[in-house]
Amino acid sequence: MKTPVTKPANKPAGAPEKTATVGTRERIVRTTSRLLQRQGYEGTGIKQISREAEATLGSVYHFFPGGKQELAAAAIRHGDEEFAVLLRAGLGSSADPGEAITTCTRMLADELRASGWQDGCPITTTALETVGRVPVIEQAVAEAFANWRAIVADWLLAAGIDAEDARELADTVLNTLEGAELSAQVARDEEPLLVSGRHLARLLATYR
Amino acid sequence: MKTPVTKPANKPAGAPEKTATVGTRERIVRTTSRLLQRQGYEGTGIKQISREAEATLGSVYHFFPGGKQELAAAAIRHGDEEFAVLLRAGLGSSADPGEAITTCTRMLADELRASGWQDGCPITTTALETVGRVPVIEQAVAEAFANWRAIVADWLLAAGIDAEDARELADTVLNTLEGAELSAQVARDEEPLLVSGRHLARLLATYR
DNA sequence: GAATCACTAGAACGAACGCTCTATCCAGAG
DNA sequence: CTCTGGATAGAGCGTTCGTTCTAGTGATTC
Secondary structure (H helix, E strand, O other), X not given: OOOOOOOOOOOOOOOOOOOHHHHHHHHHHHHHHHXXXXXXXXXXXXXXXXXXXXXXXXXXXXXOOOHHHHHHHXXXXXXXXXXXXXXXXXXXXXOOXXXXXXXXXXXXXXXXXXXXXXXXXOOHHHHHHHOOOOHHHHHHHHHHHHHHHHHHHHHHHHOOOOHHHHHHHHHHHHHHHHHHHHHHHHHOOOXXXXXXXXXXXXXXXXXX | OOOOOOOOOOOOOOOOOOOHHHHHHHHHHHHHHHHHHHHOOOOOOHHHHHHHOOOOHHXXXXXXXXXXXXXXXXXXXXXXXXXXXXXXXXXXXXXOHHHHHHHXXXXXXXXXXXXXOOOOOOOHHHHHHHOOOXXXXXXXXXXXXXHHHHHHHHHHHHOOOOHHHHHHXXXXXXXXXXHHHHXXXXXXXXXXXXXXXXXXXXXXXOOO
């Protein structure tokens, strides 16, 4: 309009393969994921997202014509994969189930403290805010939980635990991790996470 | 202004002792608590509260001059006591710790299902949304968690568990209940709650 | 009867919300 | 070259947000 500048769009000069669109879309999703994690769904505005992602409103609605809901669902799926990576890393760190689970809580505690007690579970806040009211987000959340549960269940199975027990224990392991992270976050103290890790290890030990 | 009606204010005719103010204030707090539980802090507007509580905006700001934050903090304290009552009832239901804890999860599951999976923990959503950003709410949340933890710890102590163990177990019991309720809510299924109840009972059994 | 006080009542404010819209840019195809 | 279409750009829509403000109510006190 007023500024016919020769701005080079946003192609990063390097990366000759992927076009600029991939970069912008990814930047929007990642920014949204982080903001939803810290401020929740209702507390995060689309204009704030576009500002912090250094993308314009037009770009946001270009990539996510479904608006805020579609964008949030994509961010939830991003958080899903992010947490899955951490979970696989923690659980795979040791052959001993008890040791692996405490490594998991240790990792969560470190990350939480490093962020100033801000970055808890990437999807919990949004999940609670939208439960029963935004189906497209609800579904992304349900898929994330199912994904994580499968990861834990497979790991328990590989550790020699009976299939039925593994399925049930996966539920409780995840529930306790979720609750412990929430508790650590509001208390600004990593103790609840570490304590729950030890108790989970003790519980698992009764199954061998 | 336009309507000089002879509306009897809101004194309920009966109850000669307490004045009308108590009724209105309580009504506002209870409505806020329920709305925060279901929609979270950012998703709940003061005008919606005044509408559903059948109180005017003037009344809301009369009783809570600190605005939305002060009102939310009062609602959190209300939810604190509400959950404490349920906790005491569940834990006191049996002399056997394992049985008492599964009764607790049973009660939570019933309530959750009866509300159409809407009414989870009365304070979690608001707690997560405001952590690190609204000190007055953060403090009310911290007090609630401490209150519940003390209730569980005292109960474990009375059940003959060592003081140090009781303190730590109280953490994990609460964390797991919180996580299980969240999980049950998003899955629209009471299984996670019941399963976690059994696992908690099993964990407690290893301490006798 | 006048004054006081706790409470009710809702119009109005500036700011922010999600979203729509038109306009423009630019790389590649013909 | 022109043409096309994905991507960028942001002004502006109607609505709602939290809060402030003035006015008015009915019961109580001197």
